[in-house]
Structures are given as structure tokens and as C-alpha cells.
Amino acid sequence: MANTVVETSPPAGHGDDPNRRDFIHIVAATAAVGGVVAFAWPLIDEMNPSADVLALSSIEFDLSKVTVGQQVVVKWQGKPVFVRHRTPKEIAEAVHDDHAPMKDPATDASRHKPGKPEWLIVIGVCTHLGCVPNFGLGDYGGWLCPCHGSVYDTAGRIRKGPAPLNLFLPDYTFLSDTKIKVG
Amino acid sequence: MSGHSTYEPKTGFTRWLDARLPIVRLAHDSFVDFPTPKNLNYWWTFGGILALCLGIQIVTGVVLAMHYVPNANLAFNSVEHIMRDVNHGWMIRYIHANGASMFFLAVYIHMFRGIYYGSYKPPREILWILGCIIYLLMMATAFMGYVLPWGQMSYFGAVVITNLMGALPIVGKSITTWLWGGFAVDNPTLNRFFSLHYLLPFMIAGVVVLHIWALHVPGNNNPRGVEVKSKEDTVPFHPYYTVKDGFAMSVFLILFASFVFFMPDALGHPDNYVPANPLVTPAHIVPEWYFLPFYAILRAVPDKLTGVLMMFGSIGLLFVLPWIDRSKVRSMRYRPTARLFFLIFIVVCLLLGLCGSHEPDDKIFANLAGFNLLDSNLNSYTWLSRFLAVYYYAFYAILFLLSWIEKPLPVPESISAPVLKAGKKG
Amino acid sequence: MLRKTTFIAASVGLVLAAMGLGAPAMAATTQAELKSVNWSFEGPFGKFNQEQLQRGYKVYHDVCSACHSMNLLSYRNLADKGGPFYSDKYPNPNESPYAKAIAMDFMVPDIDTDTGDAITRPATPSDHFKAPFANEYAAKAANGGSAPPDLSLMAKAREGGPRYIYSILTGFADAPAGLMVPPGKYYNPYFPGDLTSFWNGPGKAPTGGFISMPPPLTPDRVTFDDGTKATVAEEAWDVAAFLAWAAEPHQEERKQTGFAVLIYLLLFSGVLYASYRTIWRKISH
Numbered sequence: 001m002a003n004t005v006v007e008t009s010p011p012a013g014h015g016d017d018p019n020r021r022d023f024i025h026i027v028a029a030t031a032a033v034g035g036v037v038a039f040a041w042p043l044i045d046e047m048n049p050s051a052d053v054l055a056l057s058s059i060e061f062d063l064s065k066v067t068v069g070q071q072v073v074v075k076w077q078g079k080p081v082f083v084r085h086r087t088p089k090e091i092a093e094a095v096h097d098d099h100a101p102m103k104d105p106a107t108d109a110s111r112h113k114p115g116k117p118e119w120l121i122v123i124g125v126c127t128h129l130g131c132v133p134n135f136g137l138g139d140y141g142g143w144l145c146p147c148h149g150s151v152y153d154t155a156g157r158i159r160k161g162p163a164p165l166n167l168f169l170p171d172y173t174f175l176s177d178t179k180i181k182v183g
Numbered sequence: 184m185s186g187h188s189t190y191e192p193k194t195g196f197t198r199w200l201d202a203r204l205p206i207v208r209l210a211h212d213s214f215v216d217f218p219t220p221k222n223l224n225y226w227w228t229f230g231g232i233l234a235l236c237l238g239i240q241i242v243t244g245v246v247l248a249m250h251y252v253p254n255a256n257l258a259f260n261s262v263e264h265i266m267r268d269v270n271h272g273w274m275i276r277y278i279h280a281n282g283a284s285m286f287f288l289a290v291y292i293h294m295f296r297g298i299y300y301g302s303y304k305p306p307r308e309i310l311w312i313l314g315c316i317i318y319l320l321m322m323a324t325a326f327m328g329y330v331l332p333w334g335q336m337s338y339f340g341a342v343v344i345t346n347l348m349g350a351l352p353i354v355g356k357s358i359t360t361w362l363w364g365g366f367a368v369d370n371p372t373l374n375r376f377f378s379l380h381y382l383l384p385f386m387i388a389g390v391v392v393l394h395i396w397a398l399h400v401p402g403n404n405n406p407r408g409v410e411v412k413s414k415e416d417t418v419p420f421h422p423y424y425t426v427k428d429g430f431a432m433s434v435f436l437i438l439f440a441s442f443v444f445f446m447p448d449a450l451g452h453p454d455n456y457v458p459a460n461p462l463v464t465p466a467h468i469v470p471e472w473y474f475l476p477f478y479a480i481l482r483a484v485p486d487k488l489t490g491v492l493m494m495f496g497s498i499g500l501l502f503v504l505p506w507i508d509r510s511k512v513r514s515m516r517y518r519p520t521a522r523l524f525f526l527i528f529i530v531v532c533l534l535l536g537l538c539g540s541h542e543p544d545d546k547i548f549a550n551l552a553g554f555n556l557l558d559s560n561l562n563s564y565t566w567l568s569r570f571l572a573v574y575y576y577a578f579y580a581i582l583f584l585l586s587w588i589e590k591p592l593p594v595p596e597s598i599s600a601p602v603l604k605a606g607k608k609g
Numbered sequence: 610m611l612r613k614t615t616f617i618a619a620s621v622g623l624v625l626a627a628m629g630l631g632a633p634a635m636a637a638t639t640q641a642e643l644k645s646v647n648w649s650f651e652g653p654f655g656k657f658n659q660e661q662l663q664r665g666y667k668v669y670h671d672v673c674s675a676c677h678s679m680n681l682l683s684y685r686n687l688a689d690k691g692g693p694f695y696s697d698k699y700p701n702p703n704e705s706p707y708a709k710a711i712a713m714d715f716m717v718p719d720i721d722t723d724t725g726d727a728i729t730r731p732a733t734p735s736d737h738f739k740a741p742f743a744n745e746y747a748a749k750a751a752n753g754g755s756a757p758p759d760l761s762l763m764a765k766a767r768e769g770g771p772r773y774i775y776s777i778l779t780g781f782a783d784a785p786a787g788l789m790v791p792p793g794k795y796y797n798p799y800f801p802g803d804l805t806s807f808w809n810g811p812g813k814a815p816t817g818g819f820i821s822m823p824p825p826l827t828p829d830r831v832t833f834d835d836g837t838k839a840t841v842a843e844e845a846w847d848v849a850a851f852l853a854w855a856a857e858p859h860q861e862e863r864k865q866t867g868f869a870v871l872i873y874l875l876l877f878s879g880v881l882y883a884s885y886r887t888i889w890r891k892i893s894h
Binding site: 418436441454456457 | 801
């Protein structure tokens with residue numbers, strides 16, 4: 001592209017309007033930024049759970065394995081889930097305390113599915129700092145967390161100790177009287 | 184051209200920062216206000232394109248490494264997991280695989296530009312050598328990267344190349360065992376290749392920094408090969424060359440995207456979609472296209488050790504090019520004889536690549552019977568590789584001779600000096 | 610002068626490269642030229658035909674799955690977008706009743722968490738396709754020493770992909786007189802091989818090789834639910850398309866994204882070029 005003529009100034013009549021001249025550069029810069037963002041999005045989204053992980057995001061569980069007064073621990077999405085078959089005494093004690101003073105007030109009815117009070121299903125991770133509470137220990141016969149002494153009752157509600165919230169309830173549905181799907 | 188910095192920090196913060204770590208000043212002096220010859224043509228945009236390629240490979244590579252498993256039993260399936268289950272994994276993988284090819288395409292153009300315009304000549308010898316080091320690191324990185332999917336071609340490519348070390352006398356076998364971490368290419372080999380494949384690109388980045396530093400001391404070469412004489416010869420790098428490099432990168436990305444989205448497996452080999460099986464050798468072991476010319480030189484020589492030496496020698500010669508070609512005229516625009524031999528050199532390199540893709544015994548002209556010369560038929564890719572390899576080496580000797588006996592065309596006074604006749608630039 | 614020389618050199622190089630790089634020849638291995646078929650997913654605008662994928666899955670299920678595994682596929686993939694049993698009503702393939710119904714028919718190995726025993730249970734969409742043999746050794750033992758290859762990537766693992774699969778399946782031919790066929794092998798002109806040492810007849814050995822698989826397809830071997838006539842060619846065509854989908858389920862998404870990217874890049878290049886010309890207008894260069 002060797003030019004033999006040295007141009008001094010653009011010929012008259014060409015728009016030398018700074019607004020018009022800068023516009024193309026603004027468009028180019030904006031398009032470049034847009035392109036970079038569009039390229040960056042998949043690189044960020046790939047860290048989200050992949051399809052095979054999502055496929056395991058729900059599990060089915062057979063309740064007939066859990067005898068009255070016992071709990072079974074099931075692994076769901078990498079966390080323990082307590083499936084507790086409550087005795088009538090445990091249910092009564094929980095209902096009795098529905099309006100007792102507690103850090104995270106909740107009725108027993110809000111903690112189980114309607115018509116199925118004997119099944120208490122909670123995520124077995126202490127809401128304080130994440131340890132797994134021990135079954136049946138503590139003043140209320142619910143759970144006792146060995147790490148810092150949080151005490152949960154038979155509805156999984158926090159009654160004593162440093163934990164701020166009740167044990168979390170996972171999403172679950174009854175597929176039949178003896179089968180649940182968690183997640 | 185190293186000169187006085189024109190950066191003036193305007194805000195309180197930038198003045199404070201500049202007094203403690205003048206990094207903005209460095210960026211400004213190197214990439215904004217840097218005086219660059221105003222006559223650079225599009226062959227000069229490939230440096231920026233290469234930086235873009237390195238960035239893309241590192242970013243996509245780090246992301247792939249979040250999902251890839253470097254274990255011989257799991258590697259192949261982990262790559263398919265990326266292709267099928269990881270969000271956008273197929274795209275990231277195809278960008279990384281085709282990105283390697285695009286990286287080499289750009290580097291070969293960049294190197295050929297350097298030879299044609301004499302960019303390796305004094306005072307830019309170190310710049311050129313740093314570039315050769317980057318090229319070697321790229322080849323090592325690409326070779327190890329291709330092993331990682333643990334397909335048939337991955338595995339047997341590793342077998343062939345690591346076995347080359349066995350050709351070295353006395354220490355050959357120990358070195359090969361050391362490389363393998365065992366008695367054959369296996370899991371230990373894969374694991375260490377993954378570690379090194381992750382490491383080397385960052386070493387490349389470091390050498391690239393040195394490469395740009397070495398460039399900025401004398402400043403860029405230009406198509407006329409004459410030094411910058413005055414400010415009239417240059418323009419500031421920004422916005423003149425940032426926009427030109429940006430445009431060139433965008434066009435380059437069009438080619439890149441065409442491969443990634445419409446022919447993602449065209450440059451690869453179907454055998455690499457078969458999991459590695461040490462007991463079954465593929466009919467036809469070939470490296471990726473960018474290694475084919477060296478593969479051809481390696482196979483052209485019947486003796487294993489000599490073949491290895493010739494192959495490495497062909498790369499080694501590049502390092503000493505500044506001392507082989509001593510012509511005072513830089514740009515081959517003004518060296519018509521050198522230019523002719525150089526164009527033949529390019530064709531020879533392409534043909535060597537063709538030879539590398541064929542079986543050595545394949546006939547060049549299918550219907551010609553040919554006759555045997557020494558150990559193979561003259562109508563075979565073996566003999567063609569030999570003739571081409573001879574030219575490859577001869578080219579350097581020719582450049583050496585031309586340093587003295589060539590009669591170059593008159594070189595312009597400066598970058599801005601008007602050209603005498605229209606179209607004379609050649 | 611430079612331009613002319615460059616042009617000539619480049620053309621010579623390109624022509625010679627094109628001559629050779631297309632199909633590197635193997636020493637004495639021969640293979641008949643693959644048959645040409647139309648594929649709905651070919652080309653930059655290609656799309657899979659969902660009915661064809663369903664028929665292809667049926668062929669795989671009824672015929673091929675007896676010997677060939679597809680370990681990289683899960684039942685949920687069948688209900689993925691672009692797959693044979695995708696439905697807009699069930700965008701989440703794990704919830705798809707089609708995927709659940711298909712999976713349920715297969716009993717897959719598992720471990721009883723109470724006793725630790727090995728058991729089998731009905732598959733769910735998250736399970737991988739059930740393999741016909743427990744491991745590679747069992748596969749080899751049951752098939753005369755050659756394990757039938759996994760088909761998940763077959764359409765990408767062979768030169769010619771779906772064309773190769775179609776040609777092999779429809780290309781079984783009677784061995785010409787003078788060809789010694791070893792027991793347990795079958796002559797197929799589309800299977801690459803070197804038959805010179807098996808040829809007793811006149812002239813050159815026939816093209817092709819010996820494949821360990823007997824011709825798997827016969828007319829009406831499969832009954833298609835949509836009533837399509839199940840000729841060997843149809844069965845082969847459908848299963849090859851299904852295998853092409855299985856090898857690259859994201860193919861359609863890839864091409865669609867490619868269009869958006871190329872259009873953006875073309876426009877962006879245009880804008881950048883205009884920006885470049887504007888900036889350089891005043892410089893003589």
C-alpha cells in the first residue's frame with residue numbers, strides 16, 4: 001500500500017464531525033466487549049453442575065426399611081438426610097412444645113407432610129457449623145450435635161445451643177405410602 | 184525504540200501508583216505510545232494473533248482441567264464426559280483442540296514472515312532465538328496435550344516419540360525408561376504429561392514477555408527492512424496498530440470458528456476416538472498436521488539415530504539462522520534471488536508435510552511402477568522426502584552463499600522515502 | 610513479480626497437497642469406495658430427524674445391543690434436546706416418562722446396601738446403557754476372540770463415519786470364488802483389509818477385508834412403530850443416523866451456535882475494518 005502522495009488534510013466535504021468519526025470506534029469497542037462477555041459466559045457456566053450430576057439430584061427411598069423409633073441416614077446430593085420413623089410419644093412431645101419459646105419457632109405440623117406425622121425427614125447437617133448431629137441424644141430425645149452441643153427436639157427444631165435455625169427440610173414427595181422421592 | 188516515556192498520570196490514584204509500581208507507565212510505553220513503523224503490512228499482525236491464541240488456549244485449558252482426569256483408565260471417558268455432560272463442554276474442548284492447530288498455523292506464518300523480511304538479523308538475533316525457544320516449547324506442549332485424551336493415536340504417538348530417545352547411544356534406554364516412569368507408555372507417563380502440559384504454557388507466556396521486551400529495544404522491523412530514521416517514519420501503536428491487529432484477529436477468528444463449529448474433527452484423526460489399546464496398533468500412525476514435515480524428515484533416514492539428529496537438526500538450524508545469513512540487506516523484497524529460493528523452501532515444507540501424512544512405501548504416482556534405488560522404490564514418498572529434506576538443509580547453505588554472491592536491488596533510503604516507480608515495491 | 614511467483618508456488622503446493630492429503634493411502638490395504646447416502650444432519654444446516662433416530666434406536670436395541678455396548682450413553686440422553694425421545698413437555702430428561710419407561714425395561718447390576726450382595730434392579734434414566742457383557746474378556750470369549758467394539762463413538766471413530774457404517778451393513782457380499790474365508794469371518798468389500806494372502810484366483814485380490822461380524826440385518830428383522838418398511842437399506846440408514854447422533858448429541862447445537870458466532874464475527878470484522886480505515890485515513894503508508 002505504498003502511497004506516493006502525502007495527504008495533508010482530508011478533502012473538503014468529508015464529514016469531519018467528531019461525533020460521527022468517534023461513533024464507529026464506540027461501536028467497535030462495544031462489540032468487542034460484547035464478544036468477550038459472550039465468550040466468557042460458557043467458561044463460567046461450565047462450572048455449574050454437569051448433566052450427569054443433575055441426573056443424580058433426586059433419589060428414591062423405600063420407607064419400609066425404617067422400623068418405628070429408628071432413623072436411617074441416606075446420602076442425597078452429597079449430604080446426609082435423616083429419615084426418622086417417630087413413635088407416637090415423640091410426636092406428642094413435639095406437638096406439645098409447638099408454642100414453647102425457641103430460637104426458630106415452627107409448629108410440628110409444618111415439619112412433616114400432612115397425614116404423615118410419623119415420618120420426619122430432615123437434612124442431617126447442624127445449622128451452626130455443619131457437623132452431623134447424633135440420633136436420640138440430648139434433652140428432648142431428638143438430636144445432639146457433638147461439635148458444640150446444639151440440641152434439637154423430635155421435630156428437628158433447635159432448642160438449646162449455638163445453632164441459629166432448625167434442621168433444614170429437603171424437598172420430598174410421597175410416591176406411595178412406602179416410597180419417597182427426595183429432591 | 185527505547186526513549187523517553189511520555190506517560191503522565193492524571194489522577195491522584197494513578198500518581199500514587201506510578202510512584203510505587205510504574206506498571207501503567209510500562210503498559211503505556213509498550214502498547215500505547217510505542218513508536219511503530221507506519222508501513223507494517225498484515226504479515227505483522229500475527230504476533231498479536233499468537234498472543235490471542237495463547238490466551239485462548241490457557242483459558243480453555245484451565246477450564247478443561249477442571250473436568251479432565253489424568254488416569255489411564257478414566258482419561259478417555261473424562262473427555263467424553265466433557266463433550267456430553269459438562270455445560271458447553273463440547274465447545275470448550277473443540278476450541279482447545281482446534282486452537283492448537285490455529286496456534287501453529289499462525290506461528291508458521293509468523294516465522295516465515297521473519298525469514299522473508301530478515302527480522303532475525305542484527306540487532307534482533309536474541310528476539311529470533313527467543314522465538315525459536317517459544318516454538319520448541321509449543322511443540323512440547325502440543326505433543327503432550329495430544330496424548331491426554333488417551334485415544335489410539337494419543338497412545339501410539341507417545342510410544343513412537345518416546346522411543347526415539349532410545350536411539351541415543353549409551354544413555355538412550357535409561358532416558359526412555361525415565362520418561363515413561365515404567366517399562367512402556369502407561370499411567371505414570373500420562374500423569375506427568377498432564378502436569379507438564381499444564382506448566383509449559385505459563386513458561387511460554389514468560390518467554391513471550393522476554394520476546395516482546397527484546398522486540399521493544401530496537402523496535403519493530405518493517406517490510407522495507409530499513410531502520411526508523413525519524414518520527415515521521417512511525418505512528419503510535421495505539422490506536423493505529425491496536426485497531427489493525429484487532430481487525431486481523433477478528434478475521435483469524437472467522438477461520439477458527441469455521442473449524443470449531445463446522446468441521447471440528449477435520450484436522451484430527453478418527454482413530455483418536457478409539458480408546459487406547461496397547462495390544463492393537465493402528466494401521467497408520469500419524470502425528471497432527473503441524474508435525475508432519477518433521478515426521479517426514481525423521482522417516483527419510485534409514486538409520487534411527489541419524490533420523491532423530493536430522494529431525495532435531497532441522498529445528499536447530501533455525502536458532503543459528505542470524506549467523507548463517509549474513510546479507511546486509513534485510514528484506515527479501517530487495518533480494519530477488521533469495522526470495523526465489525525462499526518460495527521454493529515454503530513449497531518444500533508443504534510437500535514435506537504431505538510426505539509425512541503418507542506411508543513411506545506409498546507410491547507417489549499410482550500407475551507408475553518405478554524402480555528400486557538402494558532400499559526403496561524411487562516412486563515412493565521415502566525418496567521424495569529425501570530429496571525435499573536435502574533441499575531443506577541446502578536452503579540454509581544457499582542463504583549463506585547468497586550473503587556474498589547475491590546482487591540485491593537498491594534499498595530505499597528510509598520508511599517514508601517515496602518509492603521511485605509505481606509497483607516497484609515488488 | 611513477487612505476486613506471480615507466490616501465486617504459482619502456492620498453487621503448485623496446494624494442488625500437490627490436495628492430491629495427497631485427502632486420503633492417505635495405506636500400504637496394501639484396500640477398501641471399496643463408501644456408498645453415498647443422504648443424511649438429514651449433513652452440512653451446516655443439518656438437523657437430526659427425530660423419527661429416524663427413534664427407528665435407529667429400535668434397530669440398535671433389537672439387533673445390535675445383543676453384542677455391542679454403548680457405555681458412554683445414559684437412558685436420560687434419549688430424552689435430551691435433539692435426541693430420539695425428546696419432548697417439549699419434558700425439558701428435563703431426568704423427568705421424562707419416555708426415558709423412565711425405556712430404562713425400566715433393563716435390569717442393571719447394583720449392590721444391596723443392607724446385605725452387600727450383588728443384585729440387579731430396574732434401570733433409571735441416570736444409568737448408563739446396559740452392556741451385553743460384564744467385561745471385555747467375556748465379550749471376547751462369547752464372540753470367537755474378537756470383542757464387538759463399543760458403538761458410542763463409532764460414527765466418529767472411522768473414516769467416513771455414518772457412510773462407513775451404512776456401507777458395511779449393506780455391503781456384505783458373497784466371497785468371490787478363489788477367496789479363502791477363515792472360519793468365523795465374513796467378507797465385506799467396505800471393511801478395510803489386505804486379502805492378497807487369502808486369494809487364489811486370477812488377477813488382483815478383491816478389495817475389502819474380513820470382518821468378524823456376520824451380516825446382522827435382514828429384511829423385516831425389526832418392526833418399526835411408525836410403519837416404515839424395514840428393508841436392510843432402511844434399517845442400516847436409520848441405525849447409522851442414530852449412531853451419528855449418539856457420537857455427537859450436541860451436533861445441532863454446535864451448528865446453530867456456529868451460525869451466530871460467524872455472523873457476529875463477520876459484522877464485527879466489518880466494523881473493525883471501518884474503524885481501521887477511519888483511523889488510518891490521514892497517514893500516508
